[in-house]
Amino acid sequence: xxGRGHGQxxxxxxxxxxxxxxxxxxxxxxxxxxxxxxxGSEAGLQQIDEPRLTAKLHHMTGVPDLRLYAPxxxxxxxxxxxxxxxxxxxxxxxxxxxxGPAAGSGxxxxxxxRRTALSNGRYDKKPVVATRFVRAxxxxxxxxxxxxxxxxxxxxxxxxxxxFDERGTSGDLAEQIVRCECGKSRRMHEAVDFASFPLGVxxxxxxxxxxxxxxxxxxxxxxxxxxxxxxxxxxxxxxxxLPDRASEVDEAVEELWDRLQVARDANALGVMxxxxxxxxxxxxxxxxxxxxxxxxxxxGGAAAERPIKHVELDALLAVPEGYGDDIPVDPDFHAxxxxxxxxxxxxxxxxxxxxxxxxxxxxxxxxxxxxxLEPVMPNIDGEYETEVERADIALEPTWFPAVENRGEGILxxxxxxxxxxxxxxxxxxxxxxxxxxxxxxxADQRNSERPFPGGxxxxxxxxxxxxxxxxxxxxxxxxASIRExxxxxxxxxxxxxxxxxxxxxxxxxxxxxxxxxxxxEGHLEYALRAxxxxxxxxxxxxxxxxxxxxxxxxxxAACHGCTLVAETxxxxxxxxxxxxxxxPTLYAADAAFFAAP
Numbered sequence: 001x002x003g004r005g006h007g008q009x010x011x012x013x014x015x016x017x018x019x020x021x022x023x024x025x026x027x028x029x030x031x032x033x034x035x036x037x038x039x040g041s042e043a044g045l046q047q048i049d050e051p052r053l054t055a056k057l058h059h060m061t062g063v064p065d066l067r068l069y070a071p072x073x074x075x076x077x078x079x080x081x082x083x084x085x086x087x088x089x090x091x092x093x094x095x096x097x098x099x100g101p102a103a104g105s106g107x108x109x110x111x112x113x114r115r116t117a118l119s120n121g122r123y124d125k126k127p128v129v130a131t132r133f134v135r136a137x138x139x140x141x142x143x144x145x146x147x148x149x150x151x152x153x154x155x156x157x158x159x160x161x162x163x164f165d166e167r168g169t170s171g172d173l174a175e176q177i178v179r180c181e182c183g184k185s186r187r188m189h190e191a192v193d194f195a196s197f198p199l200g201v202x203x204x205x206x207x208x209x210x211x212x213x214x215x216x217x218x219x220x221x222x223x224x225x226x227x228x229x230x231x232x233x234x235x236x237x238x239x240x241x242l243p244d245r246a247s248e249v250d251e252a253v254e255e256l257w258d259r260l261q262v263a264r265d266a267n268a269l270g271v272m273x274x275x276x277x278x279x280x281x282x283x284x285x286x287x288x289x290x291x292x293x294x295x296x297x298x299x300g301g302a303a304a305e306r307p308i309k310h311v312e313l314d315a316l317l318a319v320p321e322g323y324g325d326d327i328p329v330d331p332d333f334h335a336x337x338x339x340x341x342x343x344x345x346x347x348x349x350x351x352x353x354x355x356x357x358x359x360x361x362x363x364x365x366x367x368x369x370x371x372x373l374e375p376v377m378p379n380i381d382g383e384y385e386t387e388v389e390r391a392d393i394a395l396e397p398t399w400f401p402a403v404e405n406r407g408e409g410i411l412x413x414x415x416x417x418x419x420x421x422x423x424x425x426x427x428x429x430x431x432x433x434x435x436x437x438x439x440x441x442x443a444d445q446r447n448s449e450r451p452f453p454g455g456x457x458x459x460x461x462x463x464x465x466x467x468x469x470x471x472x473x474x475x476x477x478x479x480a481s482i483r484e485x486x487x488x489x490x491x492x493x494x495x496x497x498x499x500x501x502x503x504x505x506x507x508x509x510x511x512x513x514x515x516x517x518x519x520x521e522g523h524l525e526y527a528l529r530a531x532x533x534x535x536x537x538x539x540x541x542x543x544x545x546x547x548x549x550x551x552x553x554x555x556x557a558a559c560h561g562c563t564l565v566a567e568t569x570x571x572x573x574x575x576x577x578x579x580x581x582x583x584p585t586l587y588a589a590d591a592a593f594f595a596a597p
């Protein structure tokens with residue numbers, strides 16, 4: 001990974017795809033990406049400043065005085081010292097690419113050997129490949145399979161040669177057998193039933209942190225195919241660099257404290273705002289923001305820490321009206337509320353309250369840790385619960401890797417009264433009951449306490465996916481490059497969806513996406529019309545999540561033919577989607593937020 005060979009990783013991939021603990025295949029080796037301890041001294045890394053993200057990571061991990069650093073850059077010249085990310089060879093067991101004595105008709109037999117056997121010269125001229133099977137647990141530990149124990153059981157001391165037999169070409173685990181020369185053998189599909197401990201108990205191995213970094217663990221080991229998609233799930237925390245409105249309103253309240261200290265409700269605040277100087281100073285802020293700041297000042301401390309997305313939505317909805325052609329004051333953020341006369345053409349989309357063009361945008365992403373086997377998704381506010389167990393990316397972390405993305409985007413805000421009216425309709429309640437039953441089945445299967453995100457979130461999430469597909473036809477960016485950010489700020493409060501594109505390798509993007517805000521009604525029209533009928537209907541439209549034979553518990557009328565997009569675009573791993581909540585479908589014609597024209 002330190003060279004400049006073909007396929008070298010980008011900085012952003014170290015955060016999202018190949019971070020510490022990830023299993024990777026190199027041209028002639030298999031490896032596991034090493035922890036932060038191998039990245040060199042902090043003095044050689046670029047520090048990234050983002051106070052809100054630093055505070056969130058401290059709250060999640062408990063690491064004091066933590067810092068953010070970008071991954072090591074690619075050397076600019078051959079004379080520059082190589083600074084890279086370490087990688088350890090893993091796993092330790094290999095399959096020799098030489099057919100052995102046949103174990104039966106139609107069987108390919110290859111010897112299974114440890115790395116120590118390769119160093120004695122016996123297999124120097126014979127190609128070997130790392131076995132694709134390892135064992136792991138839900139705490140992120142990963143280790144070699146104890147093949148002797150798997151074949152013989154925990155009590156048998158036999159250590160004769162092992163062979164890997166494959167029947168047919170399907171790759172099915174039932175057709176793959178590990179055989180010992182003593183005559184004992186076992187099929188690989190038996191390793192899947194981890195409840196009977198076929199692979200033993202996890203010994204807490206953390207090879208990405210070093211050979212002797214094991215920790216206590218007594219979970220049953222589970223079979224893991226090291227190239228599978230469930231081998232590494234990053235926990236990435238993302239924030240937008242936006243003006244800190246909380247600080248601004250606190251400053252205004254402090255200046256006017258001698259008069260505002262008696263304002264404890266909206267009526268009293270209205271009386272205070274009858275004075276011109278008070279009204280002018282508080283004009284940029286809503287009454288709710290001012291009252292919250294007054295309450296915090298009265299209690300002698302700061303207001304309770306608000307979720308990431310709530311703070312971001314405050315700043316986004318507070319931007320002035322305009323076309324974005326004025327000179328940006330903040331190089332990281334420049335947005336304007338598009339005048340309604342520019343984008344509104346009909347009354348069909350009266351439920352859309354505002355369209356905001358985000359001309360400049362800075363996003364910072366940091367890797368906090370990772371999981372294996374099962375992903376841990378952030379909640380609808382973009383945050384991970386503090387009790388979530390994650391694997392460490394350093395022995396004693398003092399900093400976390402992060403990257404900066406700069407780009408552009410569009411934000412659509414829905415009218416809260418329109419959402420409230422929609423939620424009150426009986427067909428909508430019935431449809432949401434079906435989605436809740438599917439979520440309950442999913443949570444029961446995983447022993448999860450995650451709450452159902454609510455109808456407004458599923459609606460906005462589905463609408464975002466439909467708009468991504470429409471925008472990609474016109475804006476010049478592929479659908480996989482457009483990402484979503486869903487805002488649901490309290491019941492009956494504020495509902496918005498942000499679609500944006502950003503790149504870590506440039507100062508910004510080309511403006512193709514932000515200009516599509518002027519044609520947002522056309523995109524809504526196209527997206528909803530396309531979603532009314534899926535190529536997989538009626539199967540897709542009639543899918544009921546609570547009675548899912550294929551266990552698609554978190555999907556309503558949603559599939560790859562209509563609603564699902566690339567997971568790089570989605571903040572919820574393509575879950576919690578149902579186009580029946582957005583448009584009429586064959587199965588549910590009356591639950592749609594947008595009525596048919």
